[in-house]
Amino acid sequence: MRKQIVIAAFAALAAQGAAAADLAAGAKIADAQCAACHGKDGKTPTDPAYPKIAGQYPDYLFKALNDYHKGLRKNPIMGAIAKPLSKADMQNLAAYFGSLPGPLTHRK
Numbered sequence: 001m002r003k004q005i006v007i008a009a010f011a012a013l014a015a016q017g018a019a020a021a022d023l024a025a026g027a028k029i030a031d032a033q034c035a036a037c038h039g040k041d042g043k044t045p046t047d048p049a050y051p052k053i054a055g056q057y058p059d060y061l062f063k064a065l066n067d068y069h070k071g072l073r074k075n076p077i078m079g080a081i082a083k084p085l086s087k088a089d090m091q092n093l094a095a096y097f098g099s100l101p102g103p104l105t106h107r108k
């Protein structure tokens with residue numbers, strides 16, 4: 001019983017987080033600009049140098065993207081990719097990849 005309440009609370013929180021971002025908009029950018037390296041599902045990268053990002057905490061993904069965007073985290077590839085993204089783009093991408101199942105996931 002207690003476990004069910006906890007699960008319901010987490011589900012409600014997760015739904016709330018997802019509602020704030022536009023998952024469809026994130027998916028659109030992801031397919032066009034990210035899938036080539038990170039994989040369409042975010043967990044089958046096309047090279048071992050490209051990290052798996054599916055299921056990662058959205059807050060972490062947003063921070064990583066925003067840091068690349070601002071040049072606080074330096075990487076020539078991701079820097080160039082994140083530079084033109086808007087804050088909303090990065091929020092939507094973070095929510096989208098965070099919502100996908102993957103080995104990093106904090107959900108079951």
Ligand code: HEC
Pocket residue numbers: 029030033034035036037038049050051052053061064065074075077078081093
């Ligand atoms: C040309 C290949 C390539 C493309 C395209 C690409 N990435 Fe990356 N991505 C990388 C590489 C390489 C790294 C590792 C960089 C580093 O060491 O900081 C990375 C790292 C990341 C990270 C940090 C992961 C972590 O665990 O810290 C995120 C988040 C990310 N990419 C998101 C995206 C998103 C969103 C897109 C599409 C808008 C995208 N990437 C497109 C190659 C790519």
